[in-house]
Amino acid sequence: MPRPPARVPLPVLVAPAAASTALALWPIRRPFVAATAGWVTSLAAQELPLHVGALVGAVAAPVLARRAASASDRLGVGMAALTWAGLGVVVARHVAARDALDGALRECPGAARADGADVGGCGAGGSTTTTSSAPLPRTPWPTVLTRPVPLRPRGVRARRGMVYGPDAVANRFDLYTRADDLGEGAARGVLIHIHGGHFRAGGPSRESRAMLFDHAARGWAAISTTYHLSPTPESGFPQHLVDIKRLLHWVRTEGPSHGIGPDAPIVVAGSSAGAHLAMMTALTANDPRFQPGFEAGDTAVDGAIGLYGYYGRLGAETRDVSDPVRHPATGAPPVAIIHGTHDTYTPVKGSRRLVRHLRAGSTNPVIYAELHGAQHGFDAVRSPRYLAVVEAVARFTDGLA
Structure with a gap:
């Protein structure tokens, strides 16, 4: 046998x-x-x-x-x-993220720092905030347990593979809107999310899906975009920044035919490398150096969000222009930056450096929260921590709509 x-x-x-x-x-x-x-x-x-x-x-x-x-x-x-x-x-630690985000939204100082170190106040203009003071809702445990993978809700319409520039591969994006918002100018605002991947990998709708779907369900036009990827971050600069600005130009000029009003507020967000692009976009509004062929286009944004971002230079040759802190913060829009203290891929010290720069020069709110124990890539699934982030971001963007 x-x-x-x-x-x-x-x-x-x-x-x-x-x-x-x-x-x-x-x-x-x-x-x-x-x-x-x-x-x-x-x-x-x-x-x-x-x-x-x-x-x-x-x-x-x-x-x-x-x-x-x-x-x-x-x-x-x-x-x-x-x-x-x-x-x-x-x-x-997941559950504690809600309190950290609550504190950052209510007070807009560095009080959400896990180790108590000072990163400055809310901004040069004081502690004015655009967000609601109501506490974030409790964790929806049934969703966490039974539906961790964010799937597109029935009430959200998806238009995939749309093109905003001359390169149909690099200049593509997915657009999510509420299924019943089909009229011109119906969108409350536009949320553009830029993916990470060290500037050399990634694509639309792979990160922050829950945030995109949440905004679409609440009446926003939610865009998940890609850009020209490159072997190294510096070899692709400034083309990937030009791409994001070209997308902003597309939203302003072509958006009305897709339910986006010409005056709809635009918030640019990003994860990891995408957060770098989001902050560079916010700090270089209407800069003709990064708008070849559409120099007169309006590329200003109404807000910027960075999730576990890298905010340093992209290389020695471009250090004076590719590092966000090398650009004046005086014209920065309201900003929200969220980072995990255990991030080993893009350490949290980079976010602290950028927050100090923004708060020293910006007259707009600079909301900053550190999530104790969070690692890189915390926006993949509907964890208790990320659902709290989604709600906090919604509070931030609602104040700008």
């Missing part, structure tokens, strides 16, 4: 979840290659802690049900218990 298949030891089954949880709590910060590998390994526990905990329970349950347990089984159960405890800490 054939032998029954060998049972995989419980420690081996629990090990991936245990490693992911450990790296979510204690990220590797250097060298960069190890830090990036650790970040990728931590993503499951970092963004889906409840689901990872359920899987650990599923593999540990048969062992717990047995009367006689081997030494390996006992080790596995111990690993599972420690993993559950670590995941509990991760969940607590």
Whole structure:
């Protein structure tokens, strides 16, 4: 008779979840290659802690049900218990993000800093804010548990693969609107999201989907765009910035035929490298250097949002023009910047530097929140933390509409 298949030891089954949880709590910060590998390994526990905990329970349950347990089984159960405890800490950090965002929206100072360090006040004009003082709603746990992947709601219409420039591949975007907003000028405003990917990878509708769908459902025209990608960030500069400005020009000139009024407020947002482009766009409004062929076009925006962004120079040769802090903050629109303290891919110190620059020169609100324990790429799934971010961003953009 054939032998029954060998049972995989419980420690081996629990090990991936245990490693992911450990790296979510204690990220590797250097060298960069190890830090990036650790970040990728931590993503499951970092963004889906409840689901990872359920899987650990599923593999540990048969062992717990047995009367006689081997030494390996006992080790596995111990690993599972420690993993559950670590995941509990991760969940607590998710829940705490709501309070950090609440504080940033209400007060608009650096009070949301996790370590208490000073990054300045709200802005040169004082602590005026555009947002509601009402607390953010409680976490919708059924959504978190049963629908973590953001899918387009039935009431939202999608128009994919639209083109805003001469390159049909690089100059494309997806447009989301409320299904019943079909008339000219129906949109309350325009939210443009720019994807990350180190300026060399990525595409529309892969990040911040929940934020895009939420804005579309609330009557906004939500755009997820791409741009010319390049082997290195500097080799593509300033073309990727020109692309985003070309999209703004498209919105102003062609938007009315797609339900976007000529006076609709425009908010530009981005994740990682996209956040760099969003801030550069906000700080270089109507700059003819970055608007070849449409120099007279209006590329000013009404607000800017950065999620876990990189805000430094793109290379030594372009340091004076590709670094956001090299551009005056005096003309900056209202800005919201959100970053995780555990981000090992684009460390939080870059956001702190930009916030200091903006608050020293801008007369508009500069909202800043640090999310304790959050890593890079926290806008992929509907976690408790990201749903709080979505609601906070909605408060910010509603104040500009």
